Amino acid sequence: xxxxxxxxxxxxxxxxxxxxxxxxxxxxxxxxxSFSGGLPDPAVFLTERIRECSDRIMSREMAAALxxxxxxxxxxxxxxxxxxxxxxxxxxxxxxDVLVTSGGLEALHLVALALLDPGDTVLxxxxxxxxxxxxFRAHQTRIVSVPVDHQGLDPEALESILSKxxxxxxxxxxxxxxxxxxxxxxxxxxxxxxxxxxxxxxxxDLPIVEDHAYAAxxxxxxxxxxxxxxxxxxxxxxxxxxKIFGPGVRLGWICADxxxxxxxxxxxxxxxxxxxxxxxxxxxxxxxDGIIEAQVDRSVALYSRKLRVILGELExxxxxxxxxxxxxxxxxxxxxxxxGFDTPALLERALEDEKVAFVAGPPFFAxxxxxxxxxxxxxxxxxxxxxxxxxRLGRVISSTAQGRKPGHSKQA
Amino acid sequence: xxxxxxxxxxxxxxxxxxxxxxxxxxxxxxxxxSFSGGLPDPAVFLTERIRECSDRIMSREMAAALxxxxxxxxxxxxxxxxxxxxxxxxxxxxxxDVLVTSGGLEALHLVALALLDPGDTVLxxxxxxxxxxxxFRAHQTRIVSVPVDHQGLDPEALESILSKxxxxxxxxxxxxxxxxxxxxxxxxxxxxxxxxxxxxxxxxDLPIVEDHAYAAxxxxxxxxxxxxxxxxxxxxxxxxxxKIFGPGVRLGWICADxxxxxxxxxxxxxxxxxxxxxxxxxxxxxxxDGIIEAQVDRSVALYSRKLRVILGELExxxxxxxxxxxxxxxxxxxxxxxxGFDTPALLERALEDEKVAFVAGPPFFAxxxxxxxxxxxxxxxxxxxxxxxxxRLGRVISSTAQGRKPGHSKQA
Numbered sequence: 001x002x003x004x005x006x007x008x009x010x011x012x013x014x015x016x017x018x019x020x021x022x023x024x025x026x027x028x029x030x031x032x033x034s035f036s037g038g039l040p041d042p043a044v045f046l047t048e049r050i051r052e053c054s055d056r057i058m059s060r061e062m063a064a065a066l067x068x069x070x071x072x073x074x075x076x077x078x079x080x081x082x083x084x085x086x087x088x089x090x091x092x093x094x095x096x097d098v099l100v101t102s103g104g105l106e107a108l109h110l111v112a113l114a115l116l117d118p119g120d121t122v123l124x125x126x127x128x129x130x131x132x133x134x135x136f137r138a139h140q141t142r143i144v145s146v147p148v149d150h151q152g153l154d155p156e157a158l159e160s161i162l163s164k165x166x167x168x169x170x171x172x173x174x175x176x177x178x179x180x181x182x183x184x185x186x187x188x189x190x191x192x193x194x195x196x197x198x199x200x201x202x203x204x205d206l207p208i209v210e211d212h213a214y215a216a217x218x219x220x221x222x223x224x225x226x227x228x229x230x231x232x233x234x235x236x237x238x239x240x241x242x243k244i245f246g247p248g249v250r251l252g253w254i255c256a257d258x259x260x261x262x263x264x265x266x267x268x269x270x271x272x273x274x275x276x277x278x279x280x281x282x283x284x285x286x287x288x289d290g291i292i293e294a295q296v297d298r299s300v301a302l303y304s305r306k307l308r309v310i311l312g313e314l315e316x317x318x319x320x321x322x323x324x325x326x327x328x329x330x331x332x333x334x335x336x337x338x339x340g341f342d343t344p345a346l347l348e349r350a351l352e353d354e355k356v357a358f359v360a361g362p363p364f365f366a367x368x369x370x371x372x373x374x375x376x377x378x379x380x381x382x383x384x385x386x387x388x389x390x391x392r393l394g395r396v397i398s399s400t401a402q403g404r405k406p407g408h409s410k411q412a
Numbered sequence: 413x414x415x416x417x418x419x420x421x422x423x424x425x426x427x428x429x430x431x432x433x434x435x436x437x438x439x440x441x442x443x444x445x446s447f448s449g450g451l452p453d454p455a456v457f458l459t460e461r462i463r464e465c466s467d468r469i470m471s472r473e474m475a476a477a478l479x480x481x482x483x484x485x486x487x488x489x490x491x492x493x494x495x496x497x498x499x500x501x502x503x504x505x506x507x508x509d510v511l512v513t514s515g516g517l518e519a520l521h522l523v524a525l526a527l528l529d530p531g532d533t534v535l536x537x538x539x540x541x542x543x544x545x546x547x548f549r550a551h552q553t554r555i556v557s558v559p560v561d562h563q564g565l566d567p568e569a570l571e572s573i574l575s576k577x578x579x580x581x582x583x584x585x586x587x588x589x590x591x592x593x594x595x596x597x598x599x600x601x602x603x604x605x606x607x608x609x610x611x612x613x614x615x616x617d618l619p620i621v622e623d624h625a626y627a628a629x630x631x632x633x634x635x636x637x638x639x640x641x642x643x644x645x646x647x648x649x650x651x652x653x654x655k656i657f658g659p660g661v662r663l664g665w666i667c668a669d670x671x672x673x674x675x676x677x678x679x680x681x682x683x684x685x686x687x688x689x690x691x692x693x694x695x696x697x698x699x700x701d702g703i704i705e706a707q708v709d710r711s712v713a714l715y716s717r718k719l720r721v722i723l724g725e726l727e728x729x730x731x732x733x734x735x736x737x738x739x740x741x742x743x744x745x746x747x748x749x750x751x752g753f754d755t756p757a758l759l760e761r762a763l764e765d766e767k768v769a770f771v772a773g774p775p776f777f778a779x780x781x782x783x784x785x786x787x788x789x790x791x792x793x794x795x796x797x798x799x800x801x802x803x804r805l806g807r808v809i810s811s812t813a814q815g816r817k818p819g820h821s822k823q824a
Contacts, residue, residue: 001619001645003672006585008529014678021483021681042475050478051470058463063454066462066658071433102514102662102684109683113550117420118530131681138525138682173418207413233413246478248689250514260415266426269433269543270550271521272514276688277660 013137020130020363023347027357033389034357035376038183038331041306044298045246046291053285061281069277072265073100073253077284081253084287089212090229091237096258099265100275104213104240104252105131106268108176111209111236112139113267114260115173121165123175125153127334127364127373129183129211132176143366144172150325152189153177155196162204174207174236179227180215181330184364184375188328191224198231212239214330216296219304221328228255236260241283243299243331245292249279303331303379309386310378317394319401324376331379336372337397343374349396356392425549432542432775435759439769445801446769447788450595450743453718456710457658458703465697473693481689484677485512485665489696493665496699501624502641503649508670511677512687516625516652516664517543518680520588523621523648524551525679526672527585533577535587537565539746539776539785541595541623544588548778555778556584562737564601565589567608574616586619586648591639592627593742596776596787600740603636610643624651626742628708631716633740640667648672653695655711655743657704661691715743715791721798722790729799729806731813736788743791748784749809755786761808768804 027036057065072078078098085091085098101107108131116122118140124132126145136143144165146158158175165172177197179189189197201208210227228237240252254264268274286292310333314324321338337343343360350356361373381389439448469477484490490510497503497510513519520543528534530552536544538557548555556577558570570587577584589609591601601609613620622639640649652664666676680686698704722745726736733750749755755772762768773785793801 001669003669003675006527006619007675008525008527008532010529011526011675011678014682017681018678021678037480039480042479045475045478047470047474047478051467051474054466054470055463058459058466062459062463063457064660066457066459066660067454068449068451068654068659102688105682106684113420114423115418115420117422120420131685134682138679207418242480247480248476248478250684250686250688257413257415263415263419263423266423266430266433267550269429270426270517270546271683272518272662273543274662276514276662276691278691278694279688282690 010138010140013140014134016363016368017130017134020359026351032351032355032357033381033385033392035378035381035389036357036359037380038377039380040243040246040299041302041380044295044302046295049289049291050282050286053289053291054282057278057281057285065278065281067277069274069280071269071274072261073098073275074277074280074284077280080284080287081255085255089226091226091232091255093255094258097255097261099254099261099268100280101252101254101268102272102275103242103247103250104211104238105135106271107238107240107252107254108132108135108209108211110254110264110267110271111238112136114263116141121170121172123158123161123172124366125177125182126366127184127361127370128176129178130363132211133363133366145366148182148185148187150187151193152179152182152187153193153197155193155200158197159200162200162206166204172206174209175201176209176211177227178211178213180212180224181217181327183214183330184332184359185334186325186327186330186332188224194224194227194230198227198234201234202231208235210235210237212237213243216244217299217303218329219300219307233257244296245283245286249276249283251275251279251283306378306383306386309383310376310390313387313390317390319394319398321401322397331377333376333378335374335376337374338401339372341400342371344371346374346396346400349400350393354392354396356389356396358393422550422552425552426546428775428780429542429546432771438763444763444767444769445793445797445804447790447793447801448769448771449792450789451792452655452658452711453714453792456707456714458707461701461703462694462698465701465703466694469690469693469697477690477693479689481686481692483681483686484673485510485687486689486692486696489692492696492699493667497667501638503638503644503667505667506670509667509673511666511673511680512692513664513666513680514684514687515654515659515662516623516650517547518683519650519652519664519666520544520547520621520623521683522666522676522679523650524548526675528553533582533584535570535573535584536778537589537594538778539596539773539782540588541590542775544623545775545778557778560594560597560599562599563605564591564594564599565605565609567605567612570609571612574612574618578616584618586621587613588621588623589639590623590625592624592636593629593739595626595742596744596771597746598737598739598742598744600636606636606639606642610639610646613646614643620647622647622649624649625655628656629711629715630741631712631719645669656708657695657698661688661695663687663691663695718790718795718798721795722788722802725799725802729802731806731810733813734809743789745788745790747786747788749786750813751784753812754783756783758786758808758812761812762805766804766808768801768808770805
């Protein structure tokens with residue numbers, strides 16, 4: 001059977017993700033110092049305490065943990081989420097406003113299933129989370145980008161894009177935003193921009209999908225309210241246990257209007273029916289035990305140290321023509337290279353000549369632009385490897401900038 | 413926000429699933445004897461041994477089990493699947509032919525994402541698995557039904573439907589089949605029909621999606637080869653750990669052409685990125701420990717007893733005008749009631765007057781017909797409750813058949 005001749009039309013648009021996947025695989029080679037994958041450092045996992053929680057689940061409720069659970073999630077976990085939404089995020093919600101999902105990305109996939117038809121227009125940042133672009137492409141939407149600067153999504157640019165779209169008779173269905181410690185740029189929307197963004201969206205009758213993945217990981221500066229806390233009605237709030245607990249449990253949640261949640265649950269009946277029963281109970285037990293809170297504290301301590309190290313090293317080892325973001329939290333810093341650089345080509349050389357990996361800019365842009373940008377993830381790499389990694393990166397950038405064949409700088 | 417005015421067009425077609433969900437919720441009331449949900453009996457779970465396996469994972473590889481894993485699944489589990497495919501199913505395959513999924517239904521969702529565009533035609537049995545109909549509806553396909561009789565999908569009917577479709581210029585994209593112990597009917601395609609089905613599909617250049625969910629649970633009769641074993645090239649083989657281990661781990665797999673698997677993995681990057689890391693390792697540890705094999709043996713022993721009980725009780729307690737299937741395996745028997753019966757209405761009375769639950773026929777038919785049919789699941793209900801449950805069912809059927817108001821039979 002010639003399966004490649006039988007593929008759905010959406011598959012043609014997913015080629016960028018295929019390329020990224022191939023490159024991420026290369027970055028996993030043990031001889032590579034990798035700033036690429038956005039993984040938590042396993043050092044933050046309180047494995048002994050998690051093991052005790054797991055033992056309790058196993059002895060107390062194993063039979064239930066091995067069977068099917070409710071489609072919208074295990075009710076006590078939904079209750080925990082609702083109370084977390086109140087206490088941590090300042091959002092009033094009930095169990096009916098909460099759907100447990102198989103991670104933050106499934107949350108977005110479900111939103112797309114429930115709200116988007118092929119040809120619909122969605123708005124995203126430029127740059128934005130590459131897997132979000134994948135989801136919107138898989139749903140065959142038209143993706144319109146809004147510039148992101150050092151303070152996040154630019155509201156004035158959004159306003160003018162919206163007015164142009166409306167002038168063309170196009171009414172976007174939603175805007176996807178990562179307000180805090182954005183992936184990939186690390187930047188954060190200040191309060192004034194949050195309020196302005198909401199004002200613009202209210203005027204344009206535009207729903208907001210808020211991705212809260214990194215918001216708990218703040219290393220300096222003051223906490224900011226989630227968009228959901230400012231305008232609960234307009235915002236579909238997505239969160240994940242991946243960064244506050246561990247990605248391996250594949251759990252996240254959506255907090256939104258209860259009627260919409262019921263439709264999102266209906267969509268989930270056609271993806272994986274119900275979230276993982278065992279890990280839902282495990283996560284709840286760990287949350288009640290204080291492990292999530294403790295791991296967030298450990299993450300903040302560890303990653304803020306790594307962030308200091310990487311920012312110091314970048315200062316020391318990169319040519320002055322390169323600039324980067326100084327995030328207040330999250331996993332990433334985002335580098336801008338001078339005109340003429342092409343980071344996908346740079347990455348090939350970095351892997352080959354210097355054994356260092358990053359993610360090149362283009363996959364974070366809907367139009368595959370951004371060839372002067374690259375993302376460095378500082379959360380996963382061992383702290384003591386960061387200086388060596390940045391040194392290698394500096395070498396490959398410098399040698400490329402000087403027009404020399406990369407690798408020669410080592411002999412200079 | 414009026415979210416119900418912002419829903420994607422697919423949502424309108426998902427109403428049948430919403431109704432089923434509501435009714436399944438009712439069936440969970442503790443005062444109801446329920447033949448409805450297709451759950452394994454927790455008595456088959458070897459909880460102590462599973463706990464030991466979990467302890468080993470926790471002490472040996474916890475940090476990895478809590479982090480992201482590879483998109484197509486944990487490689488050692490894919491290796492186990494490939495060897496299982498060879499040893500148990502007689503299918504030669506390698507790791508590259510295997511994608512681990514978040515359950516059997518996600519497997520079908522991924523197939524739909526990779527192969528189906530809105531408006532495409534798919535073929536299914538009448539009746540068929542109701543969640544499969546949900547998936548095909550969510551992808552806005554045209555669903556064409558092929559009659560299922562006591563020997564499963566009727567190949568001659570398929571052939572004439574295909575020739576009619578081709579005459580209309582319609583080329584279906586795939587046929588979805590559950591060859592063994594079909595959900596909901598419990599019927600099994602004999603070898604001759606399997607071969608004939610494959611012959612017809614070869615002639616029509618039609619891919620087959622084979623759902624193998626229940627095939628390991630055979631209580632009598634001889635094993636039959638999977639369609640995949642007869643024609644590996646044409647068949648996309650879906651399996652789940654839900655019935656051979658436990659649904660709570662939310663794991664299944666697809667075995668198919670490696671090029672197609674790579675495209676299905678690409679689709680999975682936009683659903684939940686990777687399967688549950690923790691439960692993948694748990695399931696593999698349990699498989700290596702012999703727990704899966706042992707649980708299948710226990711399931712066969714327990715469910716074959718329950719099947720004997722329910723068939724005996726149906727014989728004893730139902731009016732002679734009612735007929736039912738005598739499955740050789742699986743979870744279900746399928747009842748046909750005389751002309752004039754309407755099982756959705758019967759279910760309402762059964763719940764109210766007799767506190768007994770089943771699933772009415774219509775949700776198993778693409779055209780929502782099948783109002784004279786109902787599904788009884790015998791796997792989950794405690795053996796000692798089966799006689800009482802069938803007696804209640806018999807009462808509500810008899811009272812309805814006699815045109816009396818239900819409930820009166822109790823005073824007769």
